[in-house]
Amino acid sequence: xxxxxxxxxxxxxxxxxxxxxxxxxxxxxxxxxxxxxxxxxxxxxxxxxxxxxxxxxxxxxxxxxxxxxxxxxxxxxxxxxxxxxxxxxxxxxxxxxxxxxxxxxxxxxxxxxxx
Amino acid sequence: xxxxxxxxxxxxxxxxxxxxxxxxxxxxxxxxxxxxxxxxxxxxxxxxxxxxxxxxxxxxxxxxxxxxxxxxxxxxxxxxxxxxxxxxxxxxxxxxxxxxxxxxxxxxxxx
Numbered sequence: 001x002x003x004x005x006x007x008x009x010x011x012x013x014x015x016x017x018x019x020x021x022x023x024x025x026x027x028x029x030x031x032x033x034x035x036x037x038x039x040x041x042x043x044x045x046x047x048x049x050x051x052x053x054x055x056x057x058x059x060x061x062x063x064x065x066x067x068x069x070x071x072x073x074x075x076x077x078x079x080x081x082x083x084x085x086x087x088x089x090x091x092x093x094x095x096x097x098x099x100x101x102x103x104x105x106x107x108x109x110x111x112x113x114x115x
Numbered sequence: 116x117x118x119x120x121x122x123x124x125x126x127x128x129x130x131x132x133x134x135x136x137x138x139x140x141x142x143x144x145x146x147x148x149x150x151x152x153x154x155x156x157x158x159x160x161x162x163x164x165x166x167x168x169x170x171x172x173x174x175x176x177x178x179x180x181x182x183x184x185x186x187x188x189x190x191x192x193x194x195x196x197x198x199x200x201x202x203x204x205x206x207x208x209x210x211x212x213x214x215x216x217x218x219x220x221x222x223x224x225x226x
Contacts, residue, residue: 004156033213042117043157043202043216056213090156104147104204104214106156 002027004093004107012113018079021110025072025093031055032074033104034066037088046089049074078112086114116141118205120217127193127224135188135220137203146179146186147204147214157202161188193224 005024013019025032033056034046045058049068066076072093078085088111092104118139127133137146145164149157163179163186176189190197200221204214 035216040218042218043204043214045213045215048213058213103159103162104149104157105159106149108156 004091004105006089006091006107006110008110009108010111010113012115013081014115015081015083017081018077019081019112020075020077021089021091021112023074023076023091023093023107025074025091026105029093029095029105030072031094031102032068032072033092033094034074034076035090035092036060037090037109038086043090046076081114083114086112088112116205116207116215118203118215118217120201120203120220122220123218124221125223127197127222129195129224129226130192133190133193133222135190135201135203135222137186137188137205137217139184139205139215141184141205141207143179143181143184143205144208145206146177147206148175148177148186148188149202149204149216150199151202151219152199160201190222193222195224195226198222198224 007022031050033048035043037043047066048056052068063079068074088109090109092106094102118137121136147162148160151157161177179186200219202216202219204216
């Protein structure tokens with residue numbers, strides 16, 4: 001069973017540019033969550049998608065957006081990049097969004113460096 | 116809504132025990148524990164649910180005090196493979212899938 005796949009693994013951008021990150025969840029998983037990980041801040045929740053709908057959103061500016069496709073693959077976009085956006089962006093998928101605590105399976109992440 | 120973890124870092128010798136704590140100011144539905152090794156994805160260790168149900172790893176135990184909104188992860192007879200950063204994630208309503216993670220506890224086990 002393939003795990004959560006994130007692409008690209010590494011990328012370097014300059015301030016003001018935009019970036020799109022992709023996440024392919026485990027087959028059959030319909031919920032995809034995105035997290036930003038920086039030293040000292042831990043994992044900060046960005047948003048969560050289920051069946052192509054954003055169900056939950058963290059406290060990030062509107063420059064951070066995402067979407068989910070009918071095959072559950074998800075993308076997140078960051079526009080007008082700032083130096084502080086440099087981070088590891090982690091995607092996690094889970095089986096359901098229903099009742100009960102759902103185990104998250106994380107991808108290896110996309111490491112973004114903004115110069 | 117970010118939970119507070121303590122300690123921030125701990126160094127153990129093989130065979131020693133450790134306790135990692137996680138506390139929240141919000142009423143919790145569940146507490147998750149994950150471990151992340153350097154350069155790798157976080158992996159699931161355990162979920163503790165409101166009401167006492169526990170799902171997780173056979174070699175690691177944890178507790179969840181619903182009244183105090185606190186959880187503790189117990190690592191006994193530590194092994195070198197236990198090294199990594201441990202994160203607790205808290206869920207304030209069922210099925211929300213928006214876990215709020217603490218800043219992590221870096222555990223280093225030395226021979």
